[in-house]
Amino acid sequence: MRAGAEEKAFDFIRNVALFRDLSDADIAGLAAVCRETTFSKGSVVFAEGDRADCLYIISQGGVEVWKDYYGMRPDLLAVHDKGHLFGEMALIDDLPRSATVVTRTRVRAFSVSRDDFHEILRGNSSIALSLLRSLSAIVRRSNEVFVQGLRDRNMELLRANEELKAAQDELLRSERLSNLGKLSSLVFHDIRNPVSIVRGYAEMALLHRDEPERIRKYAAGIMKEVDRLNRFVEELLDYSRGEIRLSLSIVSLPQFFDKAREALRDSLERAGVALEIRGECPEPVIFDEERMLRVFINLCDNSRKAMPSGGQISVTAEQGDSVLLLTFRDTGIGMSAEVLSRVFEPFYSVSGRGGSGLGLVIVKNVVESHGGSLAIRSEVGRGTEITIRLPLRG
Numbered sequence: 001m002r003a004g005a006e007e008k009a010f011d012f013i014r015n016v017a018l019f020r021d022l023s024d025a026d027i028a029g030l031a032a033v034c035r036e037t038t039f040s041k042g043s044v045v046f047a048e049g050d051r052a053d054c055l056y057i058i059s060q061g062g063v064e065v066w067k068d069y070y071g072m073r074p075d076l077l078a079v080h081d082k083g084h085l086f087g088e089m090a091l092i093d094d095l096p097r098s099a100t101v102v103t104r105t106r107v108r109a110f111s112v113s114r115d116d117f118h119e120i121l122r123g124n125s126s127i128a129l130s131l132l133r134s135l136s137a138i139v140r141r142s143n144e145v146f147v148q149g150l151r152d153r154n155m156e157l158l159r160a161n162e163e164l165k166a167a168q169d170e171l172l173r174s175e176r177l178s179n180l181g182k183l184s185s186l187v188f189h190d191i192r193n194p195v196s197i198v199r200g201y202a203e204m205a206l207l208h209r210d211e212p213e214r215i216r217k218y219a220a221g222i223m224k225e226v227d228r229l230n231r232f233v234e235e236l237l238d239y240s241r242g243e244i245r246l247s248l249s250i251v252s253l254p255q256f257f258d259k260a261r262e263a264l265r266d267s268l269e270r271a272g273v274a275l276e277i278r279g280e281c282p283e284p285v286i287f288d289e290e291r292m293l294r295v296f297i298n299l300c301d302n303s304r305k306a307m308p309s310g311g312q313i314s315v316t317a318e319q320g321d322s323v324l325l326l327t328f329r330d331t332g333i334g335m336s337a338e339v340l341s342r343v344f345e346p347f348y349s350v351s352g353r354g355g356s357g358l359g360l361v362i363v364k365n366v367v368e369s370h371g372g373s374l375a376i377r378s379e380v381g382r383g384t385e386i387t388i389r390l391p392l393r394g
Contacts, residue, residue: 009034009110012059016083026126033116038108044069045101046087052097054111055087061107069100079104088117092230095245125219129202198225227263244369246288253281253317256289260296267301272310275300279317285324285392291366298359299328299386306332306384319392326388335378343376 009031013019019027037056039045045056045063047070062081068074077099080086086101112120201218208214257277268275296315303313311331318325335343343360367374371391378384 005036006031006034009036012110013057016057018083018085022126026124029124030112030120033112033120034110035112036108037111039103039106041103041106043103043107045103045107046097047100048097050097052087052095052114054113055085055117056109056111058082058084058086059108059110061103061105063107064102064104066100066102067098069102094247125222129198129222195225195229198222198229201225244288244291244365246291246369248286249289250284250286251289251292252284253279256293257315257317259293260300263293263297264300268304268313271304271307273304273307273313274311275313275315277315277317279315279319281317281319281324283319285319285390287370287390288366292370295363295366295388298363302359303328303330303332303384306330306334308333322392324390324392326390328386328388329383331383334380334382334384336380340376340378 010027013027013031013034014024019030022030034057036059039061046052048067058080060082062079063086064076065078065080065086066074067077087097089098201221205215205218208218261275261277264275300313300315303311307330314329316325316327316329318327344364346361364374367388367390373389375387376384377386
């Protein structure tokens with residue numbers, strides 16, 4: 001970037017609320033990779049499904065974020081104006097754009113490319129923390145839009161009851177919006193803990209800034225909570241899209257199980273729950289590693305919540321000629337027939353220990369997207385057994 005343009009980007013970013021806690025060096029590094037772009041009123045900045053190649057910071061004007069913009073029933077998700085970021089979500093999860101962004105006015109914005117963005121996140125925890133704040137703000141704004149939309153359309157439903165066909169159409173839409181409203185309210189619950197922990201680590205790092213070992217420890221804690229938050233955001237994205245877009249890769253099962261142990265270690269230790277994984281699986285398999293890791297974590301988290309006084313989770317892995325069999329058993333309180341019949345309903349939860357109620361929904365969707373199947377057996381006081389069958393791909 002030319003010196004004058006870089007200075008302009010620096011001056012603007014310095015006054016953006018999201019970045020006010022960053023040092024001049026951090027801001028200079030961000031300004032150095034910014035490119036200024038202009039869009040006329042009514043322009044589509046990017047469309048849902050496009051490849052995510054950059055994020056934007058608005059310096060003038062405003063944009064609207066739409067879901068199903070070109071469909072029969074588009075939904076306005078958010079409105080962003082000067083000083084706001086947009087387009088960073090798809091860069092975080094490396095998936096296509098999940099929404100369409102349209103300019104409300106003439107817009108000037110600074111853009112940061114995918115490669116530069118990833119390099120900044122890898123090397124700078126301060127900017128990563130600022131990005132977390134941006135994600136939190138996005139969730140808050142989306143919640144306001146969803147709740148207002150729910151109220152407005154519920155009023156439409158009351159008026160539409162005069163005609164049977166109109167009432168049926170509105171009931172279907174109301175059910176969809178009701179789920180979105182529940183999702184919005186649950187987002188705050190599940191996002192609060194990791195964000196609070198990240199803030200705690202950041203505050204401790206400031207207190208011990210001259211102690212490299214402690215700083216590394218706190219940075220590792222921050223990254224772990226960011227990963228946890230990212231998994232949660234990915235689950236919400238999968239649920240909101242209504243489909244799973246797999247990213248298949250060759251996976252070593254022993255290494256996969258090591259990742260699962262590490263991700264679950266702290267929460268299981270605090271709960272007094274032991275995790276045992278058995279099975280000789282020397283042959284690599286092909287599946288979406290990140291999503292199957294979420295399946296593993298969700299199932300073990302459910303078992304942990306079912307064992308308030310501690311217990312045992314046993315995971316058995318077996319490789320056949322054409323199938324991978326994963327069996328999860330716990331020594332928890334088990335489920336009644338009524339609860340068992342509703343476990344795949346979105347937002348349904350009886351644990352009383354937090355959670356979005358989407359855990360088993362996501363598990364089922366991921367397994368079925370791989371062409372697999374899932375079976376649950378449970379009895380009150382006898383624990384729960386969940387069996388996953390995944391086809392082995394050649």
